[in-house]
Amino acid sequence: MLGTVTIATTEKRRMKHTMSTVYRWLLTLVLFAAPLANAQLVVEITRGQANAIPIAVVPFGWEGAGTAPFDVAQIIAGDLARSGRFAPLERRDMIDRPTAGSQIKFQDWRYLKSDYIAVGKLVPGGGDQHAVEYELFNVLNGQRLAGQRVPSSTAGLRATAHRVADQIFEQLTGIPGAFSTRIAFISMDGTPPQQRYKLIVADADGENQQIIADSAEPMMSPIWSPDGQSLAYVSFESRTAAIYVQALRSGERTRVSARAGINGAPAWSPDGTMLALTLSRKDGDLDVYTLSLATQVLTRMTFDAGIDTEPVWSLDGKKLYFTSDRSGNPQIYEVEVDNSSKLRRITFEGSYNARPRLSPDGKQLAVVHLDNGNYRIAIVDLGSRAVRVLSQGKQDESPSFAPNGATLIYATQDRGRGVLATVSIDGRVTQRLAARSGDVREPVWSPFPAR
Amino acid sequence: MRMTQLILVLASAIALAGCPKRPTTVPEGAGASVGNQGAATAGAGGGSVQTGEQLTAEQAALRELERLGMIIYFDYDRAEIKPEYVSVVAAHARFLNGNASRKVRLEGHADERGSREYNIGLGERRAQAVRRALLLQGVTEAQITTVSYGEERPAAAGNDEAAYSRNRRVQIGYGQ
Numbered sequence: 001m002l003g004t005v006t007i008a009t010t011e012k013r014r015m016k017h018t019m020s021t022v023y024r025w026l027l028t029l030v031l032f033a034a035p036l037a038n039a040q041l042v043v044e045i046t047r048g049q050a051n052a053i054p055i056a057v058v059p060f061g062w063e064g065a066g067t068a069p070f071d072v073a074q075i076i077a078g079d080l081a082r083s084g085r086f087a088p089l090e091r092r093d094m095i096d097r098p099t100a101g102s103q104i105k106f107q108d109w110r111y112l113k114s115d116y117i118a119v120g121k122l123v124p125g126g127g128d129q130h131a132v133e134y135e136l137f138n139v140l141n142g143q144r145l146a147g148q149r150v151p152s153s154t155a156g157l158r159a160t161a162h163r164v165a166d167q168i169f170e171q172l173t174g175i176p177g178a179f180s181t182r183i184a185f186i187s188m189d190g191t192p193p194q195q196r197y198k199l200i201v202a203d204a205d206g207e208n209q210q211i212i213a214d215s216a217e218p219m220m221s222p223i224w225s226p227d228g229q230s231l232a233y234v235s236f237e238s239r240t241a242a243i244y245v246q247a248l249r250s251g252e253r254t255r256v257s258a259r260a261g262i263n264g265a266p267a268w269s270p271d272g273t274m275l276a277l278t279l280s281r282k283d284g285d286l287d288v289y290t291l292s293l294a295t296q297v298l299t300r301m302t303f304d305a306g307i308d309t310e311p312v313w314s315l316d317g318k319k320l321y322f323t324s325d326r327s328g329n330p331q332i333y334e335v336e337v338d339n340s341s342k343l344r345r346i347t348f349e350g351s352y353n354a355r356p357r358l359s360p361d362g363k364q365l366a367v368v369h370l371d372n373g374n375y376r377i378a379i380v381d382l383g384s385r386a387v388r389v390l391s392q393g394k395q396d397e398s399p400s401f402a403p404n405g406a407t408l409i410y411a412t413q414d415r416g417r418g419v420l421a422t423v424s425i426d427g428r429v430t431q432r433l434a435a436r437s438g439d440v441r442e443p444v445w446s447p448f449p450a451r
Numbered sequence: 452m453r454m455t456q457l458i459l460v461l462a463s464a465i466a467l468a469g470c471p472k473r474p475t476t477v478p479e480g481a482g483a484s485v486g487n488q489g490a491a492t493a494g495a496g497g498g499s500v501q502t503g504e505q506l507t508a509e510q511a512a513l514r515e516l517e518r519l520g521m522i523i524y525f526d527y528d529r530a531e532i533k534p535e536y537v538s539v540v541a542a543h544a545r546f547l548n549g550n551a552s553r554k555v556r557l558e559g560h561a562d563e564r565g566s567r568e569y570n571i572g573l574g575e576r577r578a579q580a581v582r583r584a585l586l587l588q589g590v591t592e593a594q595i596t597t598v599s600y601g602e603e604r605p606a607a608a609g610n611d612e613a614a615y616s617r618n619r620r621v622q623i624g625y626g627q
Binding site for chain 1: 566596604605
């Protein structure tokens with residue numbers, strides 16, 4: 001069921017000392033040619049880091065017969081390149097192909113100006129089983145920084161390569177890699193009133209796309225369960241909004257809220273037992289509630305006559321951050337889950353702050369912020385309340401943090417089409433993920449996979 | 452202008468008259484071969500136009516409402532019914548008052564600017580504005596259902612005020 005993967009590399013020469021764009025790397029991921037032809041994601045680094053770290057990821061050796069079943073090094077180098085923090089050496093510039101530390105002539109790699117080198121091999125272990133062995137070295141002093149042997153099935157080699165990339169990234173940056181994670185998003189094809197909506201899950205690099213749900217009626221607001229095994233989302237399939245929880249592996253689906261009026265903005269509590277959500281009564285007053293998934297006990301959290309929606313939990317599960325227009329325009333507030341009378345306004349800067357998402361360390365909120373007439377992604381520091389605009393579009397929305405906190409993914413527009421974009425938390429590295437046709441939007445980054 | 456509105460209304464009516472809307476859900480890893488059931492919601496023709504037959508008084512009244520307008524448009528970030536639509540809403544109220552068994556569905560919509568769930572709130576507010584106006588003119592609660600699609604079901608594609616102004620709306624629909 002694997003689709004063909006073509007990687008078109010249009011790499012302009014790296015200009016190491018310029019302040020602007022370092023290089024562009026275009027990965028065209030052709031996935032699931034037949035059913036997902038329209039949803040192919042094209043991943044493009046739109047701005048890299050000027051001081052990206054040069055690293056050589058040497059093609060891995062294969063100790064079996066015939067050709068290697070998978071190009072592990074290509075996945076690792078691709079992950080590191082897309083992070084924007086690394087500049088992998090091109091293969092055609094490699095004058096040697098060591099597959100173990102003992103074979104590395106460090107002098108050569110110093111000459112090629114690589115700061116680090118990763119080498120390895122794929123060792124057949126009988127039948128479908130292999131072992132991926134890799135080692136990471138500092139080229140300047142020859143020091144061995146990491147090395148591991150990872151067992152893997154043939155089908156699991158892509159995931160294993162992402163895991164190796166995670167380890168190399170963490171070793172060299174101090175930040176856990178998020179290459180083994182996934183994203184969910186909504187795609188929409190067709191023109192009004194004949195649209196087709198799909199909920200799609202893909203690897204963080206856009207590969208392995210799977211349609212999770214497909215409908216002629218809108219779907220929106222997908223969110224991952226804390227264990228990464230399920231998605232909650234809103235579907236209008238019954239011509240009114242309802243919230244569903246769908247287990248990814250089995251496809252089993254449960255309707256968890258279909259009350260009169262709006263059922264929207266689901267948000268999982270950190271322990272996975274509750275959903276925060278938005279309901280409107282018959283008179284249309286949107287308020288935030290919590291819902292116990294086991295007991296169906298519903299607890300009202302907000303009592304204002306305005307729009308209260310888009311809840312998100314604090315890390316300890318004791319507070320909810322949400323959007324409210326009780327002051328006349330949308331701003332972020334927090335409320336204590338055990339005492340809804342304890343309410344505090346969080347944002348004061350600007351006339352529009354909405355759709356908060358909490359950073360993995362719990363110290364910042366990503367929000368949609370109106371910035372001189374443009375809707376942009378901004379970071380609100382919960383300590384200092386300082387607001388920092390991160391994105392540069394006109395119509396940016398739906399921010400979601402990578403589980404390592406290093407990157408945000410969000411929805412933006414490119415020549416009128418909905419595309420996804422990522423930006424590093426320092427604003428220096430950006431990339432764009434666009435479908436070949438139609439709109440993609442509402443990206444949500446999965447938690448780290450269970451180990 | 453009226454004509455395009457009418458076409459839009461008819462087109463969406465046709466779309467909404469389609470087959471079951473339950474989405475196809477797919478277990479992860481079970482392949483992505485997704486069937487097409489429910490994909491083509493537009494049937495062959497609307498099927499509701501009865502040429503050559505005598506229109507009932509009710510059908511004639513519905514025709515007149517369609518001529519007057521089935522869509523109420525709103526200003527940016529506003530949910531007040533503008534003066535030019537007061538008479539349209541009043542006509543719908545008169546129809547519902549005279550046909551107590553008829554139910555009306557009010558679909559609130561927003562333009563695409565800002566966050567999606569907040570826009571669900573704006574669409575709801577517009578649907579509620581029309582609902583309240585109908586209630587004040589004697590329509591009963593049981594006759595009205597509301598739904599907000601926010602920015603999820605635009606009437607017009609595009610990223611300019613021309614499209615936005617056609618998307619900030621409440622669509623008035625009468626079921627069977």
